[in-house]
Amino acid sequence: xxxxxxxxxxxxxxxxxxxxxxxxxxxxxxxxxxxxxxxxxxxxxxxxxxxxxxxxxxxxxxxxxxxxxxxxxxxxxxxxxxxxxxxxxxxxxxxxxxxxxxxxxxxxxxxxxxxxxxxxxxxxxxxxxxxxxxxxxxxxxxxxxxxxxxxxxxxxxxxxxxxxxxxxxxxxxxxxxxxxxxxxxxxxxxxxxxxxxxxxxxxxxxxxxxxxxxxxxxxxxxxxxxxxxxxxxxxxxxxxxxxxxxxxxxxxxxxxxxxxxxxxxxxxxxxxxxxxxxxxxxxxxxxxxxxxxxxxxxxxxxxxxxxxxxxxxxxxxxxxxxxxxxxxxxxxxxxxxxxxxxxxxxxxxxxxxxxxxxxxxxxxxxxxxxxxxxxxxxxxxxxxxxxxxxxxxxxxxxxxxxxxxxxxxxxxxxxxxxxxxxxxxxxxxxxxxxxxxxxxxxxxxxxxxxxxxxxxxxxxxxxxxxxxxxxxxxxxxxxxxxxxxxxxxxxxxxxxxxxxxxxxxxxxxxxxxxxxxxxxxxxxxxxxxxxxxxxxxxx
Amino acid sequence: xxxxxxxxxxxxxxxxxxxxxxxxxxxxxxxxxxxxxxxxxxxxxxxxxxxxxxxxxxxxxxxxxxxxxxxxxxxxxxxxxxxxxxxxxxxxxxxxxxxxxxxxxxxxxxxxxxxxxxxxxxxxxxxxxxxxxxxxxxxxxxxxxxxxxxxxxxxxxxxxxxxxxxxxxxxxxxxxxxxxxxxxxxxxxxxxxxxxxxxxxxxxxxxxxxxxx
Ligand SMILES: [Cu+2]
Numbered sequence: 208x209x210x211x212x213x214x215x216x217x218x219x220x221x222x223x224x225x226x227x228x229x230x231x232x233x234x235x236x237x238x239x240x241x242x243x244x245x246x247x248x249x250x251x252x253x254x255x256x257x258x259x260x261x262x263x264x265x266x267x268x269x270x271x272x273x274x275x276x277x278x279x280x281x282x283x284x285x286x287x288x289x290x291x292x293x294x295x296x297x298x299x300x301x302x303x304x305x306x307x308x309x310x311x312x313x314x315x316x317x318x319x320x321x322x323x324x325x326x327x328x329x330x331x332x333x334x335x336x337x338x339x340x341x342x343x344x345x346x347x348x349x350x351x352x353x354x355x356x357x358x359x360x361x362x363x364x365x366x367x368x369x370x371x372x373x374x375x376x377x378x379x380x381x382x383x384x385x386x387x388x389x390x391x392x393x394x395x396x397x398x399x400x401x402x403x404x405x406x407x408x409x410x411x412x413x414x415x416x417x418x419x420x421x422x423x424x425x426x427x428x429x430x431x432x433x434x435x436x437x438x439x440x441x442x443x444x445x446x447x448x449x450x451x452x453x454x455x456x457x458x459x460x461x462x463x464x465x466x467x468x469x470x471x472x473x474x475x476x477x478x479x480x481x482x483x484x485x486x487x488x489x490x491x492x493x494x495x496x497x498x499x500x501x502x503x504x505x506x507x508x509x510x511x512x513x514x515x516x517x518x519x520x521x522x523x524x525x526x527x528x529x530x531x532x533x534x535x536x537x538x539x540x541x542x543x544x545x546x547x548x549x550x551x552x553x554x555x556x557x558x559x560x561x562x563x564x565x566x567x568x569x570x571x572x573x574x575x576x577x578x579x580x581x582x583x584x585x586x587x588x589x590x591x592x593x594x595x596x597x598x599x600x601x602x603x604x605x606x607x608x609x610x611x612x613x614x615x616x617x618x619x620x621x622x623x624x625x626x627x628x629x630x631x632x633x634x635x636x637x638x639x640x641x642x643x644x645x646x647x648x649x650x651x652x653x654x655x656x657x658x659x660x661x662x663x664x665x666x667x668x669x670x671x672x673x674x675x676x677x678x679x680x681x682x683x684x685x686x687x688x689x690x691x692x693x694x695x696x697x698x699x700x701x702x703x704x705x706x707x708x709x710x711x712x713x714x715x716x717x718x719x720x721x722x723x724x725x726x727x728x729x730x731x732x733x734x735x736x737x738x739x740x741x742x743x744x745x746x
Numbered sequence: 747x748x749x750x751x752x753x754x755x756x757x758x759x760x761x762x763x764x765x766x767x768x769x770x771x772x773x774x775x776x777x778x779x780x781x782x783x784x785x786x787x788x789x790x791x792x793x794x795x796x797x798x799x800x801x802x803x804x805x806x807x808x809x810x811x812x813x814x815x816x817x818x819x820x821x822x823x824x825x826x827x828x829x830x831x832x833x834x835x836x837x838x839x840x841x842x843x844x845x846x847x848x849x850x851x852x853x854x855x856x857x858x859x860x861x862x863x864x865x866x867x868x869x870x871x872x873x874x875x876x877x878x879x880x881x882x883x884x885x886x887x888x889x890x891x892x893x894x895x896x897x898x899x900x901x902x903x904x905x906x907x908x909x910x911x912x913x914x915x916x917x918x919x920x921x922x923x924x925x926x927x928x929x930x931x932x933x934x935x936x937x938x939x940x941x942x943x944x945x946x947x948x949x950x951x952x953x954x955x956x957x958x959x
Contacts, residue, residue: 308757315757317767383774391767392757421778425785429895436875438891440789446885451792455785723756 219622219719234319235722240305241620242326247293247301250333251685254288257281259682262644262675270662278661279346280362286349288340291371292333294605295463298470299381299416300329302612303409305620307385309713309720310403312394312729317387321380328377336370339363348659350460351427353441353452357434365434368427375424378466382416385409394712396731400494403711403735404487407494408473411501415462415469419505423459426452450516457508465504467601468568469497471608472539475561478611479543480736481709482558483550487736488542496535496542503532513584522581529579536572540565555707556630560611563638567603571596574649589659592652595645603641610637610688615707617692622700622718629691637684643677710737753927765929772933776940779903783944786896790951793892797885804882804889805956807872809863813953816859817945823852824942827935834928839918842931846915849938853908860901864894893952900948903941910934 220237223229230238261281264272273281304322308315316322339345343363347356356364389410393402429440430452439445441452480487487493509517509525517525543565552558574596577583587593618624647670652658656667663671705714712729713720733740758764794801830845864873871879873894874887914934917923923931 313757317757318771319755319757379778383771383778386774387767387771390770391763417774417778418781421782422785425782428899429786429789432875432891432895438875438887440888440891446888448792448796451789455788458785728759 218721219717220722221719223722232323234315234323236304236308236316236319236322237620237720237722239322239326240301243296243300243304243329246326246330246333247296248689250288250292253337254285254293255682255685257285257288258678261285262678264661265663265671266675268663268665268668273661275661276346279348279659280344282659283345283348284340287336287345287367287371290349290463290467290601291374292329292336294467294601295378296329296381297467297605297609298474298612299378299385299409299412299466300326302405302474302609302616303385303412303470304381306616306713307388307406307409308392309716309724310406310711311388311392312397312712312725312731313388313392314723314725316384317392318384322384325377325380325384328373328380332370332372332374332377335373336367339366339370350456351430352456353430353433353447353449354443357430358437358442358444365431368431372424372427372431375420375427378416379420382413382420385413386417389413394729394731397712400491401731401734402494403473404476404490404493404497405473408469408476408497411497412466412469415466415501415504419459419462419466422455423463426455426459429455450512453512453515454508454517457511458505461508461511462501462504464597464600465500467605468608469500471564471568471605471612472497474608474612474615475543475564477709477711478557478561478615479546480738481615481707482553482555482561483547484553484738484742485546485550485736486734486739488545489538490734490736492538493542496538499535500532503528503535507532507579510579510584513581514588526579526581526584530576533572533576536568540569540572554631556625556627556634557611557615557707559631559634559638560607560614563634563641564604564607564611567599567607567638567641571599571603574599587652589657590652591648591656591658594658595648595652598645598648603645607637610634613692614688616713617695618702618706619713619716619718619720621696622702623695623698624702624706625695626691629687633684633687633691636680636687640677640680640682640684644674644681645677647671647673647677708741710735710741753922761927768929768933769936772936776936779940783896783899786892786899787947790892790896793885793888794951794955797883797888800883800886801889802956804886804893805952805954807867807870807880808953808956809866810953812859812863813949816856817949819852819856819859820942820945823849823856824939826852827938831928831932831935834918834923834931835925837925839921839923842923843915843918846911846918850908850911850915853904853911857901857904857908860897896948897952900941900944903944907934907938907941910937 220235223235230242233239233242260273261278264270264278264281270278304316340363345360345362345364345367347360347362347364351364351368389402389406432438433440433442433445433447437445439447441447441449443449476487476493507525507529509521510529513522513526543561574592578587578593578596614625614630651667651670651674654667656663700718702718704717706718707714712731715729716724754761754764758767826845826848830842830849833839833841833845867873867890868877871877872890874891878887878890880886880890911934914931917930
């Protein structure tokens with residue numbers, strides 16, 4: 208046993224080196240995770256700022272705050288900042304980077320230099336896109352539909368597209384790194400079916416990233432060629448086919464939904480087991496379900512194009528396949544519920560976020576089935592119903608999981624505990640604010656209010672005011688955690704190696720962990736989530 | 747002789763693990779590349795089936811002989827890469843350097859010939875968006891757009907490959923490789939072969955469709 212004094216003397220990954228160079232040239236996956244944490248938080252608030260302006264404009268039916276042109280820029284840049292620069296990297300680049308090697312019992316990712324390169328690509332792509340946003344913005348919608356984006360828009364389409372092209376390689380390198388690390392760097396005894404579900408979800412996500420992102424890259428490159436040289440690839444006036452653009456764009460962008468939400472599912476599996484003190488119900492089904500979602504996710508992109516001119520038979524096939532995705536998704540929800548059932552649930556902050564995820568993801572998923580139904584889709588396409596649906600998945604699902612994970616692993620990352628009271632309070636606020644913001648939008652969409660308009664008929668005002676009120680509560684729910692998490696950094700490092708008494712190799716290390724994670728490579732002798740055994744041993 | 751333990755990065759337990767990791771990494775990267783080119787091939791397939799006549803008409807303007815020479819050049823360069831790997835396995839680094847130089851030379855020949863073809867196309871007014879004067883069947887422009895985008899991205903990959911091979915020569919000169927440790931050569935070779943294979947598809951798709959219209 209080490210004495211307390213010796214522990215304090217041992218260097219962790221934060222105190223291992225000082226100075227800006229030691230951070231900007233680091234190859235430590237944990238430091239790179241923190242670099243990402245800071246950068247994506249920045250983009251989250253950039254995207255949030257655009258959302259605030261939109262919700263303020265929509266308080267009244269008239270266009271009194273911004274012009275139509277400005278509003279077009281606002282929703283476009285909100286989508287781009289949030290999807291490409293926050294949601295896609297969020298959990299993989301921050302929590303995945305930090306935890307994946309530790310959960311595998313490894314000293315680092317397989318390619319640490321590539322990992323640093325991917326952060327630099329993120330920063331270059333991000334800085335370039337920000338520059339393009341500041342100097343004129345972009346108004347095509349985050350989907351860049353042609354021919355508007357190539358022949359008509361007068362905004363900075365090419366610079367933004369270049370920024371996202373660069374960013375794509377950042378996520379490809381992260382995905383590649385995770386796949387190789389998971390295959391080749393597992394500790395002795397850590398077989399595939401002993402992996403934590405967080406690792407499975409990162410693996411499935413990485414496969415999607417690796418196979419879908421290059422298609423986005425080439426699609427955007429072709430878009431750039433068409434716009435710069437004014438030649439007809441997608442523009443029908445010049446001899447191209449706009450539907451081809453939509454096919455290629457959604458071939459990436461539907462799977463991208465799973466890039467955003469699968470990692471959150473992985474987080475939720477860790478949280479639910481830890482705070483219910485139970486083994487996960489149906490482990491193998493849970494692992495198979497994420498892989499099934501990853502595969503099926505590649506076969507459903509046409510459900511974004513039911514009304515844009517693809518053939519009826521293609522529409523029927525895409526509709527049916529979209530329904531199939533509901534099966535593995537439901538397996539996940541049922542198994543989390545079954546894990547919680549009869550568990551002794553300890554209501555700490557992280558599990559509150561997990562509850563939020565399960566509820567909101569279920570609503571988002573079920574409304575996805577409405578949209579996958581051909582006849583209903585014709586009525587709901589391009590209405591607020593769609594906006595509400597994907598915010599339930601991407602904010603209610605992905606962001607809830609991300610914040611739950613941040614709260615769960617914060618003591619591991621920093622060695623500090625945050626203020627539990629404030630944390631619970633803000634988790635509650637977030638849940639209430641989220642529902643107040645987006646539930647009215649389901650009704651608005653059902654009543655026929657189209658998305659992407661800055662004015663609307665008077666009868667929609669009450670619901671819009673409710674939504675804006677909810678958004679201000681939601682905003683508070685994001686700002687409060689920023690404050691108490693940063694505040695916790697002033698406190699001493701008292702969290703200890705395993706404050707939740709959790710299973711998982713990452714909890715065997717001191718908090719914060721040393722640069723090499725493990726002094727000795729751990730040997731794994733049991734499956735994940737052995738909470739019942741832990742309890743039986745009186746731990 | 748290079749000390750193989752100094753080649754071991756700290757995150758790996760042994761050289762075998764490191765080698766397997768970098769091989770898998772390259773295969774994963776090539777999977778990404780397949781999808782990157784796959785997007786373009788999909789666009790090609792759609793437009794070729796929609797506007798078959800235009801594509802045949804466009805291919806009349808290709809120089810089949812130059813294309814065939816380039817195909818031979820690239821196949822030969824794949825052979826020199828494979829022989830280079832064989833040489834380093836035997837510990838013959840002088841031969842390895844020679845083969846790598848030959849690979850770079852062949853790659854450069856390919857690019858020079860490609861450059862000639864591009865400049866002919868410019869002279870004939872066949873570059874959409876820059877100088878296009880062809881009065882052909884409807885949508886013949888699409889054929890040329892795809893030709894330049896696809897062969898352009900391929901040429902870009904060739905240039906990257908030449909850069910990688912240059913780095914490999916420098917590393918060989920510094921005595922980094924031995925029969926125990928030559929993984930970077932193997933992995934660079936994988937990339938080179940992939941770029942070759944892409945051309946094996948580009949050649950018939952653009953040059954030969956006029957042969958069996
Ligand atoms: Cu979709």
